Amino acid sequence: MTTSARWRTAASEVLRAGAGFALADVDPDSTPGYTGRKRDGVDDLAEGATRLGELQERLFAQSVAGTAEGSVLLLLQAMDTAGKGGVVRHVVGAVDPQGVELAAFKKPTEEELAHDFLWRVERRLPEPGRIGVFDRSHYEDVLIGRVRALAPPEEIQRRYGAIEEFEADAAARGIRWVKVMLHLSREEQRKRLADRLDRPDKQWKYNPGDVDEQERWDDYMAAYQVAIERTSSEAAPWHVVPADRKWYARLAVQELLAEALAGLNPTWPAPDYDVEREKARLAAT
Amino acid sequence: MTTSARWRTAASEVLRAGAGFALADVDPDSTPGYTGRKRDGVDDLAEGATRLGELQERLFAQSVAGTAEGSVLLLLQAMDTAGKGGVVRHVVGAVDPQGVELAAFKKPTEEELAHDFLWRVERRLPEPGRIGVFDRSHYEDVLIGRVRALAPPEEIQRRYGAIEEFEADAAARGIRWVKVMLHLSREEQRKRLADRLDRPDKQWKYNPGDVDEQERWDDYMAAYQVAIERTSSEAAPWHVVPADRKWYARLAVQELLAEALAGLNPTWPAPDYDVEREKARLAAT
Structure with missing residues (x-):
């Protein structure tokens, strides 16, 4: 039930976006805190799945x-192709589905747009004892929302504070936030998109x-920088996970x-109940 | 992408509750249609997971x-300890969680009791392209409902017809029902309950x-017999899966x-979209 010795520094520490954080300084091809290579990472992911499954079963019990x-809430944000789907499949998918509440937030519906931007996420917060997963989230409203000017600048500004307050409230009610940005390079995204175009499957x-x-791309990176700066709090810190190497990204999220x-x-x-009494009752049936 | 050669007869055929079905004739310790032993079954389950995952990914796409x-809707009914949880974990849990909609039906809430018994299940029918899983279902209302007389006899009688109609309607709208009763022996249940009492985990x-x-027990078996007889239809047939051997039950449900x-x-x-045009656009970024 312990972390692999190949983590030199705890993932939550080395990947955390703290004071003075600069996204531009994070190399998407790096493997912070981890001393192993790909083969080790694959081994550690398999072992980590057992550990994660045990912890989750206890929580579910x-x-x-x-x-x-x-409860624990994994929130995933990333540019396309960065590997959110792979994390859901290979990290979250390794634990008992009965204990997981997965919410994928797409382009808001008319009903959702008629409410405050936090309305649709608030109702999907996990119950106690569960692992919640947000595949995209309220951060879309300050990412694409900002880049595409889907709301007036003052509304975007308001949202950072609203998010911080919302997340702090949820944390106070027992939700442990694991906010993750999977950080891909533009060049790697271009390759992955080209690969998608090449393959019928x-x-x-x-x-x-x-x-x-x-x-x-640059507008998005700027929007991420601001969002992370403004909302990486004690109650709900951001973690930026380099994602050019899929094996590392999955391992790091599993570890977080x-x-x-x-x-x-x-x-x-x-x-x-009284265990001995129940044993006797059962034996008598 | 083919079924293991160790299935002598298709699981959907050999396990199907057809005309003249008698639950009492099904041996919970048997392995109908499958020629392999436990070790083979474990191997086939692992291979089958890959096949299931591929099929599900296409459906999700x-x-x-x-x-x-x-969509496909797996409905699981069983006596306690029969292994529903293990099926969810080891069969359903092997495919991408993004394509799965899992609904566990517990003792009805007050709100649920204020509606017709089908209300809470109808709203959890899977969307097109998904695998739905019902962990317990509307059948509770003619199983425990009958055994414990939770409703008047004429209401219980009405429900069989209502279920048949509801399931036929859903099938007409594209839902492929996989209704499974995991069939355990009373003796094996006693052992499994005793095991639960022995272990702190x-x-x-x-x-x-x-x-x-x-x-x-006997009242429940009688209630299952009636439910299966009355609701195993062309549109939504029942399959009775012997469940004393966990490896067989999981393999059989995976196969179904x-x-x-x-x-x-x-x-x-x-x-x-035009693939060649997109390749050119991407190359130009």
Whole structure:
């Protein structure tokens, strides 16, 4: 149940966006905190899945027993092709689906647009004892929202503060935030998009709008920089995970998730019935 | 992408509850249609997961492209400890969680009780292109509902017809039902309950009501017999899966699910954009 020794520094520490954070200084091809190479990373991911599964089962047991106090919420933001889907599949997909609440936020519907931007996310916050996953989130409203000017500048400005408050409230109610930006390089995105166009089993993942967004790469990076600066708080810190190497990105997110779960210190709930008496009753059937 | 040669007869055929079905004739310790032993079953489950994952990815791709016409809905009913959780974890858990909609139906809430018994299940029917999973279902209302007389006899009688109609309507709208009863022996249940009482990491799964239900075993089997007889239709057939051997039950459900997915014959959606033009645009960024 321990972290691989190949983590030289805890992932939550080395990847955290703290004071003075500059996205431009993060190399998307790097592997911060981890001393292993790809082969080690693949091994550690498999071992980590067992550890994550055990922690999650304990947390789930608490939720069934009604004693769970907290939940973990993995929030994933990234440029297209950065590997959100792979993280969901290979990291989250390794634990019992019964304990996971996955919410994918797409382009808002008319109903969603009629409410404040936090409305649709608030109702998807995980129950105690669960792992929640936000595949995109309220950050879209200050990322594409800012780049594409989908709202007036003063509304965008208002949102940073609203997000910080919302996340702090949720944290106070027991939600442990794991906010992750998967950080890809523009060059790697171009390669991955080209790969999608080449493969009949990947063409469905491509849409022409992806190139338009590629052209606004620098605007997006600026929007991420501001969002991270303004909303990386004690209650809900951001972690920026280099994502040009898929194996590292998955391993790092798994590690962040495991650290958060371990932080809740879930233990098997004590039975609320008399075990010996039940054994006798069962034997008598 | 083919079924293991160790299936002598298609699972959907050999396990199907057809005319003249008698639950009492099904041996919970048997392995119908499958010629392999446990070790083979474990190997086939791992290989089958790859096949299931591929089928599901194609279906999911269609849902993203908006061309999916159908969905598959796995409905699981069983006595306690029969292994529903293991099926969710090891069969369903092997495919991409993004394409799965899991609904666990517990004791109805007040709001649910204020509606017709089908209300809460209808709203959880899967979207086109998804795999839905019902962990328990509307059948509780003719199983525990009947055994515990939670509704008047004439209401229970009405429900069989209402279920048949509801399921036929859903099938007409593209839902492919995979209704599964995991069939455990009373003796094996007693062993599994005793095991739960013995293990601190399993005690949370036990509750004293389980013994009360054990004592009504025969009533439950009679209720299952009637439910299966009355609702195993062309549109939504029942499959009874012997469950004393966990490896067989998981393998059989995986096979039923794969057959249903293969029946939808999902193909990669054709791009709705000009691939060559997009390659040129991308190269120009």
